[in-house]
Amino acid sequence: MTSATLLFLVIGLGLVAWFFGRLKASGMQASGETSRSALHSLPNYHGWYVALWAIVPAAIFMTIWNFVSPALITDAALTSAAAAGLPQDSFSRAAILSEARAIAYGNQTNAFNPLSQSMVEPYREAIAYYQMIGTVAALLMVFACGVYAWLQIKPDLRARTKIERVTMLILLLASLIAIITTVGIFLSLVFESARFFSMVSPIDFLFGTEWNPKAVAGPRGETGFGAIPLFWGTVFIGAIIAMIVAIPLGLMSAIYLTQYAPAKFRAWMKPILEVLAGVPTVVYGYFAALTVAPALRDFAVSIGIAGASSESALAAGVVMGIMIIPFVSSMADDSIAAVPSAMRDGSLAMGATHSETIKKVLIPAALPGVVGGVLLAVSRAIGETMIVVMAAGLAANMTANPFSSVTTVTTQIVQLLTGDQEFDSPKTLAAFALGLVLFIVTLLLNLIALRVVKKYREAYE
Amino acid sequence: MNDDLTMQEASESANMTDSAPTDMASEASTPKMTARNVNVFYGDKQAINDVSIDVNMDNVTAFIGPSGCGKSTFLRCMNRMNDTIPIARVTGDIQLDGDDIYAPKMDVVQLRARVGMVFQKPNPFPKSIYDNIAYGPRIHGLATGKEELDNIVESSLQRAGLWGEVKDRLHDSGTALSGGQQQRLCIARAIAVDPEVILMDEPCSALDPIATAKIEELIHELRGKYAIVIVTHNMQQAARVSQKTAFFHLGTLVEYGETTDIFTNPREEKTRDYITGRYG
Numbered sequence: 001m002t003s004a005t006l007l008f009l010v011i012g013l014g015l016v017a018w019f020f021g022r023l024k025a026s027g028m029q030a031s032g033e034t035s036r037s038a039l040h041s042l043p044n045y046h047g048w049y050v051a052l053w054a055i056v057p058a059a060i061f062m063t064i065w066n067f068v069s070p071a072l073i074t075d076a077a078l079t080s081a082a083a084a085g086l087p088q089d090s091f092s093r094a095a096i097l098s099e100a101r102a103i104a105y106g107n108q109t110n111a112f113n114p115l116s117q118s119m120v121e122p123y124r125e126a127i128a129y130y131q132m133i134g135t136v137a138a139l140l141m142v143f144a145c146g147v148y149a150w151l152q153i154k155p156d157l158r159a160r161t162k163i164e165r166v167t168m169l170i171l172l173l174a175s176l177i178a179i180i181t182t183v184g185i186f187l188s189l190v191f192e193s194a195r196f197f198s199m200v201s202p203i204d205f206l207f208g209t210e211w212n213p214k215a216v217a218g219p220r221g222e223t224g225f226g227a228i229p230l231f232w233g234t235v236f237i238g239a240i241i242a243m244i245v246a247i248p249l250g251l252m253s254a255i256y257l258t259q260y261a262p263a264k265f266r267a268w269m270k271p272i273l274e275v276l277a278g279v280p281t282v283v284y285g286y287f288a289a290l291t292v293a294p295a296l297r298d299f300a301v302s303i304g305i306a307g308a309s310s311e312s313a314l315a316a317g318v319v320m321g322i323m324i325i326p327f328v329s330s331m332a333d334d335s336i337a338a339v340p341s342a343m344r345d346g347s348l349a350m351g352a353t354h355s356e357t358i359k360k361v362l363i364p365a366a367l368p369g370v371v372g373g374v375l376l377a378v379s380r381a382i383g384e385t386m387i388v389v390m391a392a393g394l395a396a397n398m399t400a401n402p403f404s405s406v407t408t409v410t411t412q413i414v415q416l417l418t419g420d421q422e423f424d425s426p427k428t429l430a431a432f433a434l435g436l437v438l439f440i441v442t443l444l445l446n447l448i449a450l451r452v453v454k455k456y457r458e459a460y461e
Numbered sequence: 462m463n464d465d466l467t468m469q470e471a472s473e474s475a476n477m478t479d480s481a482p483t484d485m486a487s488e489a490s491t492p493k494m495t496a497r498n499v500n501v502f503y504g505d506k507q508a509i510n511d512v513s514i515d516v517n518m519d520n521v522t523a524f525i526g527p528s529g530c531g532k533s534t535f536l537r538c539m540n541r542m543n544d545t546i547p548i549a550r551v552t553g554d555i556q557l558d559g560d561d562i563y564a565p566k567m568d569v570v571q572l573r574a575r576v577g578m579v580f581q582k583p584n585p586f587p588k589s590i591y592d593n594i595a596y597g598p599r600i601h602g603l604a605t606g607k608e609e610l611d612n613i614v615e616s617s618l619q620r621a622g623l624w625g626e627v628k629d630r631l632h633d634s635g636t637a638l639s640g641g642q643q644q645r646l647c648i649a650r651a652i653a654v655d656p657e658v659i660l661m662d663e664p665c666s667a668l669d670p671i672a673t674a675k676i677e678e679l680i681h682e683l684r685g686k687y688a689i690v691i692v693t694h695n696m697q698q699a700a701r702v703s704q705k706t707a708f709f710h711l712g713t714l715v716e717y718g719e720t721t722d723i724f725t726n727p728r729e730e731k732t733r734d735y736i737t738g739r740y741g
Contacts (some may be wrong), residue, residue, distance in 0.1 A: 132546065342584035346647070349542060350597040350654060351574035360596070365587050 003066060006135055010142055016056035017146040021050030021134045024153045041160035053149030058141040065134045075100075075124040080122035083219045086115060153281075175428040189439060190430035199426040200225045205433060211396035211407075212312070213416065213427045214327075221392060225430055227437070229396035233406035234314070234438075237392060238381035241317025241402060244323055247374060249321075250328025255358055257329070270333075277326040281386040288319035289390035298402045307404065311393035314402035320387050331373025335366040372453035379445035383438060385410040409434045471636040481518075483623035493658060493688040494539060494576075501534055501543065502713075508534045510712040511553075516658070521680060521689045523577075523720065525696055527740065530627040531712040532692045536660050540576035540691065541569050557658070574601055577651035578589045584669045585635035585644030585650075590627050593635040593646055594618060597654035611690035613653055621649035622679050641672025648679060652687075659683070665698065677702050696736055700724050708732045 025046035029039050065278070074097065077083065086093050100119035102108040104127055111117040153159075198203070208226020257266050293315035300308035332389070339362050347357040393405030394415065416431035423429070467608040492515035509531045516522050516539075534543070542560060543549040555562050562572050574597070582700035585593050592634070594614040597603070604610035614631070618624040623645045635646055644664055653661055661680075665673040680689060680702045693699050699706050700720060707717040708729070716723060716732045727733045735739060 069584065144669040170706065219633055340584070342580060342582055343586060345578075345580060346586065346650075348545060348595070349540065349573055349580075350576035350600070350650065351570050351572075352596075352600050356600050360600070361586050 002131075003062060003134075004009040006062065009057055010058050010138060010156065011061070012019050013126075013139075013142045013146070014051045017054035017142075018047040018051035020146075021150055021153060023046030024150060025159075028155055030331040032444035037375075039155045040158055041163075041370075045159040045163050046153050046157065048163050049157070050146055050153070052147040052163075054142045054146035057145045058138045059101050061141055062134070062138050065137070069130045070158075073123070073130050076126035076129065077119060078120040080125075082118045085118070112429070163307065176225045186281065186439065189432050189436040192429055193436045195424075196426055196429035196433045200433075205430075206437075211399060212413070213430055225426065227409075227434065229398045230407060230409045230412055231437075232398055233392070233396070233409040234382050234410070236400070236402075236406055237313050237317040237388060237408055238318060238384065239378050242321040242381045243374065243378060244319025245318050246324040246377060251327045251370065252334060253325065254332035255362075257378070258333055259354065259358055260364070273329055276323075277330075279323075281323065281384060282390075284319050284323045285386040285390035286335050288315050288414045292319055293391050296403070301336055302441060305403055309403065311391060311403040311405040312403050312404070313392060313406045316388045316392035317402070319391065320381055320384055324381055327380065328373055328377050329374065332366070332370045335369025335373065336362055336368065339365045368452050368455065375445050376450070379442040379449070382408075382440050383410065385414060389414050409438050431444060492516060493558065495554075495556045496535075496539070497554045498549065499538060500556060501531070502550045502675040503546070504548045506671060507666055508712055512709075512714045514707055514713075514714060516688055516718055516735070517705070518657075518688045520704040521684050521691060521702050522707065523699035524690065524692045524707050524709060525694070525699045525735075526696050526709035526715075527735065528694065530709040532707075532709045533662050533707070536662055536690060537578075539658070539660055540573050540578055541549050542573075542578065542680075544569060548719065552686040574654050575656055576660060577654065577656035579644070579647050579651055579659065579661045579664045581603070583647055585638070585643050587634065587636055587697050589632045590618075590635045590638070591631040592644060593650050594653045596649060601654055603654065617649040617653040620652050620683070621645045622675065623649055635732065639672070641668050641675055644668060644672070644676060645679065648676075648683075652683075656687060658688040658690065662694050663694060666694065673698070686723055696724075708735060710735070 022043045025039065025041075026044035029043060031098045038406065040415050077097075077100070077145045086096060096113055096116045096119060099108065099111055099113060099116040103111060103120045104123035111120070155355050205225050205227055207228060208222055209395050211225045211229045212224035222223050257269055261269060289311075293310055293312060296312055296315050296318075297310050300312075343361050343365055344357055347361045348354075352360070388408045388411045391410060392408060394407050394411065395405045395414075396402055399406065413431045416428060416434075421428040464665065482551060489592065494516040495514075497513045499512045500507060512531075512535055524536060538551050538555060539545045539562075551563060551725045557572070557575065560567065562576075577739055586596065588596070591614055594617050595610055598610060598613050604613055615624060615628075615686050618627065623642060626642060627633075627646075635643065638646060644667075648659075648661075648664075649713075653730060663706045668676065677698065683689060691699075691702060703720045705718070706720040706723040708727075708731070710731055716729045718728070722728075723732060724736060727736065
């Protein structure tokens with residue numbers, strides 16, 4: 001019996017357990033053995049109590065068994081007579097064993113190595129043996145725990161409270177998974193980066209100005225891992241050009257929507273803006289590379305800027321800015337809407353016009369929230385990948401000319417990790433170091449932004 | 462009590478045919494603001510029903526009535542603050558010095574500079590005390606230089622009785638003041654643009670008794686310099702600060718007259734029921 005079948009069987013038995021648990025509890029309720037109020041929990045809760053007792057320990061056992069049994073199976077197979085003829089060389093031994101295992105599990109039909117074929121039978125036997133043990137043990141656990149829980153059912157059993165606790169644990173587990181994953185990603189970045197920094201000095205990496213990664217160091221020991229041009233390109237596109245586009249447009253659209261727009265228009269406009277935020281970035285990438293970039297180059301050439309590239313910081317930055325507008329706009333919208341209407345009325349009652357009120361009262365009061373929103377937008381922009389990959393170019397230029405091509409951290413990560421790689425070359429590992437820097441910077445930006453937004457929210461409550 | 466009743470009945474019958482909002486108006490100087498047959502609708506719901514009233518320069522006028530009776534709504538018509546509510550619609554005629562404030566040629570910005578307002582909850586801007594007061598003079602260009610602006614700020618704070626308490630910390634935030642101080646700051650802010658009328662919408666409902674007493678004292682001092690209209694749900698307050706009282710009920714103006722008459726000798730039974738605490 002395979003693990004999947006066994007799992008379904010256990011769950012099925014759990015449902016049976018639920019039924020019996022419920023039946024026993026309802027019996028207590030109905031038989032007049034006790035009055036209704038004396039039964040602490042509804043019969044349903046008793047049912048779940050028994051079902052969880054039947055399923056959970058068995059499921060935990062099966063999970064552990066799945067990790068433990070392959071080693072036990074291999075050990076058992078190696079003690080068979082056929083194993084005596086295996087080569088001592090650990091590499092070819094492992095190859096034979098894995099081939100035999102694949103055939104035994106039915107994933108492969110023919111063996112390339114005759115020695116493997118001889119190992120298949122001992123493997124089959126070992127697998128059948130340990131699977132049987134696992135199945136029997138799991139089913140025994142289902143029955144034992146189920147019966148134990150069933151015997152526990154008494155009028156004063158606090159099944160409802162216990163189910164509540166289990167629910168809480170399940171929810172906690174769900175939220176922990178996201179956090180643990182993030183921590184895991186961070187740790188993997190740290191370890192890979194540590195390997196990188198054992199080959200390339202962190203000083204060269206963080207402060208070097210030449211980006212031209214080579215697998216082998218050049219004649220003067222230069223490695224070409226100076227990431228400053230990438231950091232500059234990232235900041236230039238994500239934090240400067242994109243924000244020059246996104247902040248005024250986002251803010252103004254938020255002001256229009258919160259202060260001037262008729263309710264009907266607002267009801268249409270807000271969802272449309274939010275839909276814009278859901279357009280896949282690769283689509284913005286096309287738009288940047290195929291429409292905006294050539295138009296900007298033609299424009300630059302026509303006004304006499306020589307050396308305008310068809311892949312430019314400006315094209316990527318402008319499109320990224322447009323992509324960020326809904327984001328800035330909705331954050332600004334929230335903060336302006338959070339300014340008490342008493343402020344607005346107070347200003348209007350002084351004889352201020354609508355725009356004076358916005359400029360002198362609403363925006364200053366909403367500013368911390370707007371700044372928080374902008375910081376979040378920056379952290380999104382610098383982590384954005386598709387647009388810059390398609391429109392910004394690969395040349396690691398340190399230039400403030402928006403018409404020339406620059407490259408960003410994310411673009412280079414894509415470059416370093418696509419195609420063939422060796423995971424022990426600094427060229428590949430550099431991607432992890434870049435990722436780590438990006439991760440830390442965006443994390444800090446988010447932390448600061450959330451603090452700013454939170455502090456300001458409290459001020460009005 | 463019996464005497465009151467007969468007197469009230471008598472004056473009621475005497476007043477039956479009188480369509481003018483008050484028979485007392487003729488005694489006072491020409492009214493600063495006059496309202497005739499004002500109706501206010503929120504969407505389909507009528508909030509104010511055919512209200513006519515005169516407000517005089519040398520009086521404090523109190524609007525009283527149970528919650529939801531329309532007194533605040535009517536107050537907000539007098540400087541067109543209802544314009545900020547899209548579904549609100551006002552009909553009828555409201556004049557300031559004989560000019561229709563709802564006429565197309567009336568600039569609402571100018572109107573609000575002449576008819577200032579103080580709100581229920583103190584709402585200083587999140588700026589310094591100085592900037593709060595200077596806000597109005599700045600947007601209306603009332604001061605030509607720093608010195609003049611300083612003078613306006615000082616005199617406004619002095620009139621609002623706040624100068625002594627804040628003169629050493631003019632550049633602290635206005636929101637750091639206590640509730641009562643904040644409300645006086647808002648009154649000073651309204652005074653700073655030199656209005657002719659000041660509308661106060663339950664200015665003490667968020668304040669403690671001591672702060673309330675200070676505001677009431679301030680209203681006494683401001684009387685005569687500005688036409689003051691105060692909405693209050695506190696009848697004792699109306700009796701203390703006002704010379705004229707208007708009683709609103711369910712969107713209609715039930716009775717309007719000298720405060721002493723309203724409280725000692727109301728013409729309408731509804732008014733008497735309200736001020737004797739039978740409902741409201």
